[in-house]
Amino acid sequence: MKTKLPIAIAFLSGLAMVAVFILNPEKVGDMEGELLQWTTVIGGFTLLLGVVSIVRVNWRPVVRRETGWFNNAALLLSVAVMAIPSVLPVSWSPLFGTDGGSMYDWFFINLSAPMMATMFAMLAFYVASAAFRAFRARSAEATLLLLTATVVMLWRVPVGEGLFVAIHSKLPNLINTYVMGGVNVAVQRGIIIGAALGAAATSLRIMLGIERTYMGKT
Amino acid sequence: MGFWQRVSQLDRRWIYLAVALAVIFPLLVPMKMKLGITPEARQLYEAIETLPDSSVVMLTFDYYPSTVAETRPMSIAALHQMFRKNLKVITMTTIPLGGPSMADRTMKLMGDLYHKTYGVDYVNLGYKANYTAVLLGMGSSIESIYPSDQYGTPLANLPLMQTVKNYDQISFIFIVADNGIVDNWISIVNAQFSTPMGAGVTAVMAPKFYSYVQAKQMTGLLGGMKGAAEYEMLVNKPAMALIGMDSQSLAHLLIIGFVIAGNVAYFATRKKKESKG
Amino acid sequence: MRLARPVGLLLLLVLLLIPELLAANGASSVETGWFRTYRINAIIVAAVFSAAVLYYTQRARRGDKLFVRKIAGLDEVEDAVGRATEMGKPVLFIAGIDEIDKIDTLAGLSILGRVALITARYETPLYVPVRYPMVLAAAQEVVQQSYLTEGRADSYNQDMVCYVAGEQFAFTATVNGYMMRERPAANIMMGAFYAESLLLAETGNAAGSIQIAGTAQPEQLPFFIAACDYTLMGEELFAASAYLSHEPLMLGGLKGQDFMKVLIIAAILVGTFMVTTHLGGDWMRSLFEVR
Amino acid sequence: MEILGLWLAGFFTLSLFSFLYKDNPFYGLAEHVFAGLSAGYEVGLVYHSVILQQLVDPISQHWVNAAAGDHPGFHIMKIGFLLFAGALGVLMFARFFPKASWISRYPLAFVMGNTAGIYLMSELHGRLIPQIAGTFVNLLNPLNLIIFFGVLTTLIYFYFSKEHTGVLGGSARVGIWFIMIAFGAHFGYTVMGRISLLIGQVQFILIDWLKLVKPG
Numbered sequence A: 001m002k003t004k005l006p007i008a009i010a011f012l013s014g015l016a017m018v019a020v021f022i023l024n025p026e027k028v029g030d031m032e033g034e035l036l037q038w039t040t041v042i043g044g045f046t047l048l049l050g051v052v053s054i055v056r057v058n059w060r061p062v063v064r065r066e067t068g069w070f071n072n073a074a075l076l077l078s079v080a081v082m083a084i085p086s087v088l089p090v091s092w093s094p095l096f097g098t099d100g101g102s103m104y105d106w107f108f109i110n111l112s113a114p115m116m117a118t119m120f121a122m123l124a125f126y127v128a129s130a131a132f133r134a135f136r137a138r139s140a141e142a143t144l145l146l147l148t149a150t151v152v153m154l155w156r157v158p159v160g161e162g163l164f165v166a167i168h169s170k171l172p173n174l175i176n177t178y179v180m181g182g183v184n185v186a187v188q189r190g191i192i193i194g195a196a197l198g199a200a201a202t203s204l205r206i207m208l209g210i211e212r213t214y215m216g217k218t
Numbered sequence B: 001m002g003f004w005q006r007v008s009q010l011d012r013r014w015i016y017l018a019v020a021l022a023v024i025f026p027l028l029v030p031m032k033m034k035l036g037i038t039p040e041a042r043q044l045y046e047a048i049e050t051l052p053d054s055s056v057v058m059l060t061f062d063y064y065p066s067t068v069a070e071t072r073p074m075s076i077a078a079l080h081q082m083f084r085k086n087l088k089v090i091t092m093t094t095i096p097l098g099g100p101s102m103a104d105r106t107m108k109l110m111g112d113l114y115h116k117t118y119g120v121d122y123v124n125l126g127y128k129a130n131y132t133a134v135l136l137g138m139g140s141s142i143e144s145i146y147p148s149d150q151y152g153t154p155l156a157n158l159p160l161m162q163t164v165k166n167y168d169q170i171s172f173i174f175i176v177a178d179n180g181i182v183d184n185w186i187s188i189v190n191a192q193f194s195t196p197m198g199a200g201v202t203a204v205m206a207p208k209f210y211s212y213v214q215a216k217q218m219t220g221l222l223g224g225m226k227g228a229a230e231y232e233m234l235v236n237k238p239a240m241a242l243i244g245m246d247s248q249s250l251a252h253l254l255i256i257g258f259v260i261a262g263n264v265a266y267f268a269t270r271k272k273k274e275s276k277g
Numbered sequence C: 001m002r003l004a005r006p007v008g009l010l011l012l013l014v015l016l017l018i019p020e021l022l023a024a025n026g027a028s029s030v031e032t033g034w035f036r037t038y039r040i041n042a043i044i045v046a047a048v049f050s051a052a053v054l055y056y057t058q059r060a061r062r063g064d065k066l067f068v069r070k071i072a073g074l075d076e077v078e079d080a081v082g083r084a085t086e087m088g089k090p091v092l093f094i095a096g097i098d099e100i101d102k103i104d105t106l107a108g109l110s111i112l113g114r115v116a117l118i119t120a121r122y123e124t125p126l127y128v129p130v131r132y133p134m135v136l137a138a139a140q141e142v143v144q145q146s147y148l149t150e151g152r153a154d155s156y157n158q159d160m161v162c163y164v165a166g167e168q169f170a171f172t173a174t175v176n177g178y179m180m181r182e183r184p185a186a187n188i189m190m191g192a193f194y195a196e197s198l199l200l201a202e203t204g205n206a207a208g209s210i211q212i213a214g215t216a217q218p219e220q221l222p223f224f225i226a227a228c229d230y231t232l233m234g235e236e237l238f239a240a241s242a243y244l245s246h247e248p249l250m251l252g253g254l255k256g257q258d259f260m261k262v263l264i265i266a267a268i269l270v271g272t273f274m275v276t277t278h279l280g281g282d283w284m285r286s287l288f289e290v291r
Numbered sequence D: 001m002e003i004l005g006l007w008l009a010g011f012f013t014l015s016l017f018s019f020l021y022k023d024n025p026f027y028g029l030a031e032h033v034f035a036g037l038s039a040g041y042e043v044g045l046v047y048h049s050v051i052l053q054q055l056v057d058p059i060s061q062h063w064v065n066a067a068a069g070d071h072p073g074f075h076i077m078k079i080g081f082l083l084f085a086g087a088l089g090v091l092m093f094a095r096f097f098p099k100a101s102w103i104s105r106y107p108l109a110f111v112m113g114n115t116a117g118i119y120l121m122s123e124l125h126g127r128l129i130p131q132i133a134g135t136f137v138n139l140l141n142p143l144n145l146i147i148f149f150g151v152l153t154t155l156i157y158f159y160f161s162k163e164h165t166g167v168l169g170g171s172a173r174v175g176i177w178f179i180m181i182a183f184g185a186h187f188g189y190t191v192m193g194r195i196s197l198l199i200g201q202v203q204f205i206l207i208d209w210l211k212l213v214k215p216g
Helices: A004-022 A031-063 A069-087 A103-134 A140-155 A158-167 A171-207 B003-008 B012-028 B039-049 B065-084 B099-113 B131-140 B159-163 B181-193 B206-214 B224-234 B240-276 C004-026 C037-061 C074-087 C103-122 C133-149 C168-182 C197-206 C218-227 C235-245 C248-276 C281-287 D002-020 D025-067 D072-096 D098-134 D142-157 D166-209
Strands: B056-062 B088-093 B122-127 B172-177 B197-201 B221-223 C091-094 C126-130 C161-163 C186-190 C210-215 C230-233
Touching (some): A004 A031, A004 A171, A004 D098, A031 A069, A031 C133, A031 C161, A031 D025, A031 D072, A069 A103, A069 D025, A103 B012, A103 B065, A103 B240, A103 C168, A103 D002, A103 D025, A103 D166, A140 A158, A140 A171, A140 B240, A140 D166, A158 A171, A158 B240, A171 B206, A171 C037, A171 C103, A171 C218, A171 C235, A171 C248, A171 D098, A171 D142, A171 D166, B003 B240, B012 D166, B039 B065, B039 B172, B039 B197, B039 B206, B039 B221, B039 B224, B056 B181, B065 B088, B065 B099, B065 B197, B065 B224, B065 D166, B088 B099, B122 B159, B131 B181, B172 B181, B181 B197, B181 B206, B197 B206, B197 B224, B206 B221, B221 B224, B224 B240, B224 D166, B240 D166, C037 C248, C037 D098, C074 C091, C074 C103, C074 C186, C074 C210, C074 C235, C091 C103, C091 C168, C103 C126, C103 C133, C126 C133, C133 C161, C133 D072, C133 D098, C168 C197, C168 D002, C168 D025, C186 C197, C197 C210, C197 C218, C210 C218, C218 D166, C230 C235, C248 C281, D002 D166, D142 D166
Parallel strands (some): B056 B088, B056 B172, B088 B122, B172 B197, B197 B221, C091 C126, C091 C186, C126 C161, C186 C210
16 A cells, blocks of 8 residues: 555656547647646645745754744744745735736846846855856866857857957857767767657666665665 | 975865956956857847848746846847847746846837837737747637736737737747746747747756757857857847856956966875875 | 668658658648648657657667766766765755746656755755746656655755746846855756846856756857866757766667757768759658658 | 835845855855745735635535526536546545545655646657657758767766676767767856846945935
């Protein structure tokens, strides 16, 4: 019951998706959409687990007044101001729900969105420090990495492009064609082919119950 | 500790500071570096420039708030051109959160600037879920997908929408996007309804889409902030992207400088170690 | 040759299916039968692949020794946890930032199972922040089972695995804060990563942690390579769980993959030859058309 | 309200940036607020797009249709499916009770099996086969030559069954060279976009928020 049945369920639900792939939707209907909807619905219910987890982890420091409890309180408050109005019906107040003009929308536009953009923007700093540290000509491989990165970085700004054009008028074009469209495409393709095989093998292991760390057998 | 050793182990915060300065400085003191215009950008500009007066064009806001630095200047530059040429603009978004308010703010700003009337000169359709159905459905009837606009006004009450039923009445689609939706515009709308289109995309996405331009599925392409800056130059309205390009160049050169310094330091310190045996 | 029989059988199967394939190529796009015959090429590939995996798994079960080369990075996982134990610092594990319906996440979770076995054995603190509730449930199950297996059920605490935030960068902000405050001895990042890869890896590097990352997202690999001590690329991520388990049975999949790779290389050689010489190149391409 | 929003946005932007110097209380606060808002955001999103749109609305729609006598059998069956999916979802709540938490393995196994089934076919069909076909190229063109050798040597690099020595080792080494060139190119290419995003945030601080610089 505890181990065998889940493995059987995994196998059958996997097999169902394989069957859906092969069977003609004209005959069997949209089984794929149906099964995917089930997954979505299960995921929807599971959100409660997430909310309970985040509340429990942050509630304890607040009650016990641990160092930094203020932050945990701010987190709980943030969950509340975003979540509670969003599930109340719009008919009660235009501040409820998730449409334009709701509290949900306001907090998203004024707080979440700029914070997302800021985290994203911090990548500029990290790209610089990672390049400084990692791009050293320690070996043939590292040298190739550093040379191509530098050339491509130069090519992407007007000054560098001008420089390349001065060397040879077709140079920027050659970089785009042979490096981006040649080597880059080839390697991506090689990695994708390998990864597709690996993903399929992992799928097979899960369906066959060889890989079942998640149901009580390692 | 020698100089090169110190450079080699430079605290990353100095690098952060240098990057910050490289970005901020040109904003305060513009350097106005020269910028070439790529054929792809010019193609896009010409495609819209040669449209007859009062043609209807569509402009999409398919981007999230986190990439506005690259994408919003494209929307603004495009609107300068469209409104100045007296084209009618229909806009929409496939992004649920952030997309509608981005479209709303930008359209109001530009509409007011050119004294355009909502409903007559431009319409904002807003967002509808399930983009495949949206892109496909507008081919037969826009009204079936968007019974009302972003503000809840039925399309029947908007004068502009009386003449526009589906893609047949739209002369050009200008996509501004930061995600793979461009593929769908091409594979669904261009392939099935052969509406001409061009796109402005983020720098990371750009190389992938050059092939569409080569295959003539797309008329023109803008890539990243550089593409946006080129378009600002084409419409002769220098703004955010063009200002940003100085910072862009300086930051790139700075990073390259750091990589070179790091390598010089690496070899200098390595030689010292070797000679010490 | 042990290979002869199954390979022969498979070839026969493929030969039998070729007429079907040719017929499907000419067929109109509207299918009337029960099967999508136009997908016959994918079905053949899947059948050959599954047969190869099953064959090698069977051989492993019979006790044949299957050789797999060393995968740099995976041998370091145990050392990294050992270092964490010595330093009395936690191990941070991130199973990617995608939902459970992404196969990379499942690969990450099975690696988590192996890592949790080691942390349970050494009683090293483990912290697993997750971005989706469904991954939370699965990761808790995985970690708990590993602790049970090692007989350390009492050291397991449900909050080792916790839900952090649903948004990509909110998740990153929280994990980055954790990295700088707790300074984990080892960061193990295995699964699907996107733009946050470098934010996580650079912060971990600044915090002085040993970092082992693995992802099948080719666009993020350059950043992990630049900022981590060891990086598993693409396929290696999927091989990791099998490799770490030291269980011969698990290696069947890996061997099956390699068998396919040989076939793929052969197909590419033949296809390229046919295209270059204009000897039926279009026909060859049409065999690989997908719908 | 708009001014308040602008100042909050500005404050949290600077707080997050301050992490670059070192971890500090401002970052701690921003980090927690960000996480909380994002969890709350998820609640609103899931409630509307999953619970209402995928479960409650379809059930009531099918109910109306069934009541109207339009193929009632079909609609009742659909309702049954949806209720079953909902029941599977409810089983996840068994995790709240340690003794019964193993029950949640059923829905988990369903989802994982489903994922595995989808990927087994879609990876081979959607990614593997087209990528192989894409490599059938005419070698008389230098670009194709690069693609051909790049793909082959990268594949050889990932071959696990033999030690990388001899011809295999040589090819694998060429493979890793190809990989490094591609990664370097991709890294260099991405820098531009990342810097643009930073420029965008700096413009937000200097132009939109503090109004220190006039645009144009």
